[in-house]
Amino acid sequence: MDFPISAETARWLAIPMGMVFGLLLHRGGVADYNVIVNQFRFRDFTVLKVMLTAILVGGVGVLILKTGGHAEYHIKPANMLGVVLGATLFGIGMVLYGYCPGTGVAAMATGSLHAVVGFFGMLLGGVAYALSFTWVEAHIQSVAKLGKVRLPELTGVPDWGWFLILAAIAAVVFWLIERRFERPKAGSKP
Amino acid sequence: MNEPNEMTGLRREVDPLKPRGRWNPYVVGVGIGVLSWLAFGLVNQPLGITTALSAASSVCALPVMGAEGVAQNPYWAKTPFRWDGGMLFLVGTFLGSLVSVLSSRTFRWELVPSTWSWRFGGSTWKRMVAAFVGGGIIMFGARMAGGCTSGHGISGSLQLALSSWTFFLTLFGSGALTAWFVFRKNTPEQR
Numbered sequence: 355m356d357f358p359i360s361a362e363t364a365r366w367l368a369i370p371m372g373m374v375f376g377l378l379l380h381r382g383g384v385a386d387y388n389v390i391v392n393q394f395r396f397r398d399f400t401v402l403k404v405m406l407t408a409i410l411v412g413g414v415g416v417l418i419l420k421t422g423g424h425a426e427y428h429i430k431p432a433n434m435l436g437v438v439l440g441a442t443l444f445g446i447g448m449v450l451y452g453y454c455p456g457t458g459v460a461a462m463a464t465g466s467l468h469a470v471v472g473f474f475g476m477l478l479g480g481v482a483y484a485l486s487f488t489w490v491e492a493h494i495q496s497v498a499k500l501g502k503v504r505l506p507e508l509t510g511v512p513d514w515g516w517f518l519i520l521a522a523i524a525a526v527v528f529w530l531i532e533r534r535f536e537r538p539k540a541g542s543k544p
Numbered sequence: 545m546n547e548p549n550e551m552t553g554l555r556r557e558v559d560p561l562k563p564r565g566r567w568n569p570y571v572v573g574v575g576i577g578v579l580s581w582l583a584f585g586l587v588n589q590p591l592g593i594t595t596a597l598s599a600a601s602s603v604c605a606l607p608v609m610g611a612e613g614v615a616q617n618p619y620w621a622k623t624p625f626r627w628d629g630g631m632l633f634l635v636g637t638f639l640g641s642l643v644s645v646l647s648s649r650t651f652r653w654e655l656v657p658s659t660w661s662w663r664f665g666g667s668t669w670k671r672m673v674a675a676f677v678g679g680g681i682i683m684f685g686a687r688m689a690g691g692c693t694s695g696h697g698i699s700g701s702l703q704l705a706l707s708s709w710t711f712f713l714t715l716f717g718s719g720a721l722t723a724w725f726v727f728r729k730n731t732p733e734q735r
Contacts, residue, residue, distance in 0.1 A: 357588050364587040368629035372636020373643065374579055375591060380644040381565065382572030387657035394716075394723035400569045405697060407573025412580030413702035425584040430690045430700055432707035440689025441696075441711040443681050445718025449726055450678025452657065454693035455686060456593040458679070459634060460641035465653045468675040475679025480601025482680065483687040487619035490688060503706040516704050528570075 355426060376460045385460040387452035387468070394449055399531045406524045410517065417513050427504075434498035436490070451475070565648025580702060589629050590703075592695030593637070594686040596630035599623045601683075663727050 359367070382404050383389045392398035419425035448454050451472040453461050458476065461469035483490070506513050576591075583591050602620040605613070614620050625631075645651045656671045664670050686692040689711050691700060697715070700708025 357586065359586055364589070365629045365632060367587055368589075368632040369636040369639070371579060371582060371587070371591075372633035372638075373640030374636075375576070375633070376637035376640025376642075377644040378572050378575045378579070378640075379637070380641040381567040381648075382569050383563070383566050384572075385641055386563070387654075388659045391657075391659050391723065391727070394719040395727055396720070403569035404573040404576065405693075405701075407570050408576035408580065408698050409701045411574050411577025412698065413577075413704070415577065415581040416584045416702055419581065419585045426588060427703050428584075428590050428699070429703060429705045430696060430707045432705070432710065433690070434707075434710065437689045437707050437710050438714050440685045440687070441714035442718040443685030444689060444692070444711075445685075445715045445720075446722045447678045447680070447682030447685055448693075448715070449719050449722040450674045451682055452660070452675070452678070454697075455597055455682065456637060456692065456694045459593065459637050463638050463642035464645045465651050466657075467653060467655050468657070468671050471672045472675035472679030472682075475676035476597060476683040477601040477604045478676075479680035479683025480598040480687065481605045483598065483684050484602065484605070484617050484619040487617070491618075494688065500706065505704040505706055505709065508706055513704060 355423070375456070376463070379457050379460040380464060385457050385464055387461070387466065390457065391449060391452050399535065403528065403531070406527070410521055410524060414517055417517070429502035429504060432500040432503050433495045434500060436495045439494060563650065565644070565650050576698060580699065583699070587629060590695065590699035591633070592630065592691060592699055593634060594683065594692040594695060595623060596634045597683065598687055599625045599631065663729055
C-alpha cells in the first residue's frame with residue numbers, strides 16, 4: 355500500500371515524533387518514578403488515564419484510517435505462553451525499576467540517575483534475551499501459538515463494538531478515580 | 545491567591561503537590577493517541593521502544609562476543625543494530641523529554657526517589673541495584689512478550705490485538721502483586 359511520504363522521509367520524521375512522545379511522557383508525569391510505582395499501589399492513576407485515553411483516541415483514529423485504506427495493522431503474534439510469562443516478568447521489573455522502557459529513557463533526560471543505571475540493566479537484559487533466544491523460541495514461544503489474532507475476529511464483536519465497550523469501561527473507571535482520588539477535600543468542605 | 549472567580553464563583557484550584565509543568569493526563573493521552581494516527585497513517589510504524597533497544601544492546605555485546613559472534617546470533621540477525629526509524633524514535637524520546645524538562649525548569653538530579661526511600665531508606669546502592677536488576681528483568685520480559693508498554697500496551701491495544709490486551713492485563717496484575725509485596729508496610733502514616 356502507498357503512504358503519502360517516502361520511507362526515507364518517514365525515517366527522519368521519527369526524530370520529531372519521538373520528541374513529541376518524550377515531551378508528552380514527561381509533561382504527563384509518567385517519567386516520574388513515584389507516579390509509576392504508585393499506579394501499581396493504586397494511589398495514583400495517571401498511568402491508567404494516559405494509557406486508556408491514548409488507546410481510545412488512537413484506536414478510533416487508526417480504525418478510520420484503516421477502513422479508508424490509509425493504514426495497515428501491525429499485529430504482534432499471540433504466542434500466549436510467551437506473552438503471559440513476558441508480561442509477568444515485565445510487571446515485576448517495572449515495579450523494581452520504576453519505569454517502563456520508554457518512560458525510563460524519558461526519565462534519563464530529567465536527571466534521574468537510577469533511570470540511567472536501569473537503562474544499562476535493560477541493555478544487559480536485551481543481551482540475555484538474545485543469548486537465550488533459541489531456547490525460548492523452541493520451548494516457550496511454540497506453546498499456545500494463536501497467531502496474529504485480533505479481538506473482533508476472535509469474538510465476533512465488531513471493532514466499533516469493542517471501542518464502545520472500552521469507552522464505557524474507561525468512563526466508569528475515570529469517574530470512579532476522579533470521585534475517589536482527585537477531590538477528597540471538596541467533599542468534606544463544600 | 546485562592547479568591548473565588550468573579551464570573552463563576554469557583555475557587556481556582558491550587559494544588560501545592562502538583563509538580564510544575566505538568567499537563568492534564570487525559571490531554572497527554574489524547575496527544576499520544578493523535579501521535580499514533582501519524583505513526584500508522586504516515587510512517588507505517590507503530591510507536592514502540594524495545595525493538596530498537598534490544599538492537600542497541602547488541603552494541604554492548606560487541607566487545608565480549610565480537611562482531612561475528614553478534615552477527616551469528618539468531619536474534620540479532622533478525623533485528624540488527626541500524627539507524628532505522630525505531631532507533632531514531634528512541635533518540636527523539638530522550639531529546640523530547642530533555643526539551644520538556646528544560647523548558648519547564650524541572651531538571652533535577654535524582655538518586656533515590658521518595659516512594660523508594662519511604663520503604664527502603666536513603667541507601668543509594670540499594671536503589672541502584674534494584675533499578676539495574678529491574679531494568680534487566682523488564683527488558684527480558686518485553687522481548688519474550690514481543691513488546692513493551694508502548695508497543696504492546698498502547699500501539700497493540702489500540703489495534704485490539706489479543707496478544708497486546710493479554711500483555712496489558714497480565715502486566716497490571718503482575719505489577720500490582722509485586723508492588724504489594726515490595727511496598728507493604730503497614731505504618732499509620734501510610735494511610
